[in-house]
Amino acid sequence: MKNYIKNLQSDIPSAIVVFLVAIPLCLGIAVASGVNEFSGLVAGVVGGVVVGFLSGSHLSVSGPAAGLTAIVVAAVTKLPAVEAFFLAVVLAGILQLLMGFFKMGVIGHYIPNSVIKGLLAAIGIILIIKQIPYLIGIESGEYPALSELFSALAANVTPLAMFIGLIGIAILIVYETKWVKSKKIFQVVNGPLVAVLVGVLMYSFAGSGGAMNPGHLINLPVTNSFEEFTGLFQHPDFSYLANGDVWVIAVTLALVASLETLLGIEAVDKIDPYKRITPNNRELLAQGSGNIISGLLGGLPLTSVIVRSSANMNAGAKTKSSTIIHGLMILVCVAFFPAILNLIPKAALAAVLIFTGYKLAKVSLFKEYFRKGWDQFIPFVVTTGAIVITDLLMGVIIGIIVAVFYILRDNFRTSIFMVKDRDNYLLRLRKDVSFFSKPIIKKKFESIPENSNLLIDITRAEYIDRDIMETIQEFIEQAPNKNIKVQVSGTVMHGSGSKGFVNINQLKPKRVYDDVAH
Numbered sequence: 001m002k003n004y005i006k007n008l009q010s011d012i013p014s015a016i017v018v019f020l021v022a023i024p025l026c027l028g029i030a031v032a033s034g035v036n037e038f039s040g041l042v043a044g045v046v047g048g049v050v051v052g053f054l055s056g057s058h059l060s061v062s063g064p065a066a067g068l069t070a071i072v073v074a075a076v077t078k079l080p081a082v083e084a085f086f087l088a089v090v091l092a093g094i095l096q097l098l099m100g101f102f103k104m105g106v107i108g109h110y111i112p113n114s115v116i117k118g119l120l121a122a123i124g125i126i127l128i129i130k131q132i133p134y135l136i137g138i139e140s141g142e143y144p145a146l147s148e149l150f151s152a153l154a155a156n157v158t159p160l161a162m163f164i165g166l167i168g169i170a171i172l173i174v175y176e177t178k179w180v181k182s183k184k185i186f187q188v189v190n191g192p193l194v195a196v197l198v199g200v201l202m203y204s205f206a207g208s209g210g211a212m213n214p215g216h217l218i219n220l221p222v223t224n225s226f227e228e229f230t231g232l233f234q235h236p237d238f239s240y241l242a243n244g245d246v247w248v249i250a251v252t253l254a255l256v257a258s259l260e261t262l263l264g265i266e267a268v269d270k271i272d273p274y275k276r277i278t279p280n281n282r283e284l285l286a287q288g289s290g291n292i293i294s295g296l297l298g299g300l301p302l303t304s305v306i307v308r309s310s311a312n313m314n315a316g317a318k319t320k321s322s323t324i325i326h327g328l329m330i331l332v333c334v335a336f337f338p339a340i341l342n343l344i345p346k347a348a349l350a351a352v353l354i355f356t357g358y359k360l361a362k363v364s365l366f367k368e369y370f371r372k373g374w375d376q377f378i379p380f381v382v383t384t385g386a387i388v389i390t391d392l393l394m395g396v397i398i399g400i401i402v403a404v405f406y407i408l409r410d411n412f413r414t415s416i417f418m419v420k421d422r423d424n425y426l427l428r429l430r431k432d433v434s435f436f437s438k439p440i441i442k443k444k445f446e447s448i449p450e451n452s453n454l455l456i457d458i459t460r461a462e463y464i465d466r467d468i469m470e471t472i473q474e475f476i477e478q479a480p481n482k483n484i485k486v487q488v489s490g491t492v493m494h495g496s497g498s499k500g501f502v503n504i505n506q507l508k509p510k511r512v513y514d515d516v517a518h
Contacts, residue, residue, distance in 0.1 A: 007318040014317035015325035017190070018061055021311045022048075022326060023333065024196045025356075027218055027341065028349035029064045032130055033072035033300060035082065037218050037341075038232055040064050041334045042299030046290050048327015051302060054286035057278040058320045060268045061308035062290060064300040066356050067119075067260045068253065070126045070392050072300065075249040083237035084246050086295045090236050091250035093291030096258055096284050105280025108262035112407075114376045115399040116263065117365065118383025119256075122395060124360025125388055127353050134350035137161025137216060160212050161347040164202050168195035168351025190311065192352045199348025216346055220338040229335055234298025252393040253291075257303045261287050264304035271313055307356070375410060379403035408436060415461075418444050428457040435467035445475045450482040457489045 004011075022044050030040025047062035055062070075085050099107070137158025174180060175191030203212060223229040240246050265278045283304070290302045312322055333341070361384075369380040383399025390398075415437050417428045425448055433441075448454055456472065458464065479486050 004319050004321045008321060010316045010318045011322040012325060014312055014315035014322040015329060017315035018308055018312045018317075018322065018326040019329040019333075020193045021190055021308055022061070022063055022330060023341070024192045024344070024349060024352050025066075025305075025307070026064055026330070027344065028353045029066055029069060030300060031134065031218075031346055031349055032066070032069045032127065032353055033064075034076045035072070035085075035300065037220055038334070039234070039298055039300050041220075041330060042233065042297050043294050043302055045327050045331045045334070046294040046297065046299055047302045047305075048323050048325075048330060050293050050327075051286045051290035052320050052323035052327060054282075054289055055278070055320065055323075056282040056286075057265050057268060057304070058274075058276055059272055059309055059313045059317055059323075060265050060278065060283075060304045061312050061323050061326065062261075062287065062302045062304050063308060065257075065260060065303040065305050066127055066353065066360070067123050067303065068257060068301050069130070070123055070387070071249065071252055071256060073130065074391055075253075078245055079243070079249070080240070081237065083234065084240040084243060085249070086234060086298055087236035087238060087240050088246045088249040088253060089295030089299070089301050090292050091247065091295075092253035092257065092301060093288045093293075093295060095250060095254035096288030096291060098288075099254070099258060100281045100284035100288060103281050104258075105262065105284055108259055108266070108280075111259060111396075112379060112400065112403040114369065114379040115383045115396060115403050116259070117369065118380040118399050119387060119392070119396055121361040121365060121380070122384045122387035122392070124357040124362075125384070127357030127360070131350040131353045131357070134346045135162065135165035135354060137165075137212070137347060158212055158216060158347075160202070160206055161216050161345060164199045164345050165347035165351045165354075167202070168199055168348045169355055171195045171198060172351065172355040195351055196344055196348045199345045199351075200343045203343065203345050212345065218342050218344045218346065218349075220334070220341050222338050222342070223335075236295055248393075252391075253301050256392060256396075257287065257291070257301055258284060261304040264306045264309065267306055268304070268309045268313070271310070273313075274318075375406040379406060416440050416444060418447075423449075423452045425452055425454045426457060427454060429461040429464060429468075431461065432463040433461055433465060433468050434463075435465045437465075438467050438471055441468060441471055445471075448482075448484060450484065452482075452484050454479070454484055454486045455489055456486065459489060 023041075026040040026044040027037050028040075030037045033040070043064040047064070051062040072085070075088060076082060079085050079088070099105075137160070171194050172191045175186065175194070180186045203217070206212075221228075221232055223232065261283060262280055265280070265283055269276065269278055287302060287304070294300065294302055312326075315322075317323075366381075369377045379399055379402045382402045383395055385395075386398040387395030389395075411431065411434075415429065415431050415433045417430060419426050427441075427444060476486050
């Protein structure tokens with residue numbers, strides 16, 4: 001406790017910075033997710049206070065994440081009521097608790113990087129697509145029907161809203177320049193905050209005259225009593241427990257939120273100046289507890305968010321007091337100053353989210369994976385496309401299958417290697433040689449001509465499948481018919497256990513399998 005009190009002089013200013021970053025993101029992600037803005041702020045409070053208190057990370061900041069918007073939008077659309085969605089959030093939290101209890105914090109290490117990056121790129125693309133209507137001032141946030149697209153756009157686009165959105169994107173682009181990043185003041189007065197404030201000023205000067213109607217603004221209820229404020233919280237409906245879609249969405253949220261969190265805290269630990277390591281399983285327990293409470297109060301699902309965490313670290317935070325204080329500040333703002341938040345145009349928030357989406361799916365990322373080779377690029381692109389076309393969970397599954405295919409293919413290609421010098425052939429088995437390699441080794445044997453010498457080198461093989469042993473033995477038995485002399489180099493036990501070149505024809509078939517396998 002003394003350590004937390006001692007560092008308050010650094011943590012309180014950091015909390016203010018994170019609060020200013022979190023407010024526009026909480027509101028924007030709620031709008032993008034298709035739920036009311038209050039749900040995004042509830043998640044911000046729970047992520048700061050509850051997860052901040054329980055987490056073992058000192059710099060990580062949790063809250064509603066852009067990475068989950070695609071799942072939330074699909075869930076809210078598919079489920080019969082928003083209360084069923086909040087139930088799915090609670091169930092996802094319970095699943096995360098179980099993952100933490102069963103020490104599943106290593107799950108993130110088993111997902112190929114190409115699939116993870118493809119997931120993030122897909123989320124970025126979906127964010128951009130979903131926010132364009134708000135950016136150009138379509139009040140409903142929905143695309144018109146294709147047959148009426150141009151006429152509907154002409155009738156529904158609000159010029160002032162579009163101008164606010166484009167100015168917001170321009171501000172965020174400027175904030176990415178090296179000069180702005182080098183100035184300390186711009187780390188406090190951050191890009192999303194400036195984009196939102198400029199949007200508020202533009203609306204105040206021009207929109208109040210009728211250029212924009214109130215439907216283009218955030219709409220938080222203004223309460224006059226504690227009872228009215230507590231009445232704003234929504235709650236899950238447990239009668240939907242028998243709904244299969246609720247469980248599918250809960251599992252999807254638990255897996256994706258856990259994966260995003262584990263990747264997020266790993267990134268935060270790398271930039272922590274004190275090099276502290278966050279316990280993965282404790283983090284799953286903290287996130288699970290946070291999602292249970294968020295769902296019970298009508299909030300969005302939570303993850304560790306790298307944008308807020310980076311802002312926290314850059315502002316000089318030293319302990320998790322900063323995270324907790326920022327959550328309390330959001331609570332105070334929502335309870336006592338909602339009228340100020342209601343001045344924010346949705347187009348300004350759309351600009352923040354579109355730019356966030358671009359950073360997740362920027363062109364340089366596609367170029368980077370293209371340079372890495374087809375075995376990295378194809379799983380990356382397939383994951384991205386599959387998520388955009390289908391849904392997040394199905395897209396990730398498809399991406400993993402493609403990535404595993406390339407891993408196995410590369411293993412097959414490199415596990416069996418053959419070279420020749422005149423009539424002498426060397427067949428080398430490397431790494432793990434499974435039964436999947438049987439067609440390859442048979443093809444190699446068929447290519448060896450009559451009157452040749454073959455050396456089978458097994459010294460570099462860590463594992464050789466029984467099917468491969470049988471294939472080798474079959475070839476050895478047939479080799480004399482083509483006058484092919486076969487020898488084996490490796491740890492082949494014969495008699496007293498001598499090593500080196502051993503004529504495998506002198507060994508009994510069963511002994512060959514046992515000897516080579518060992």
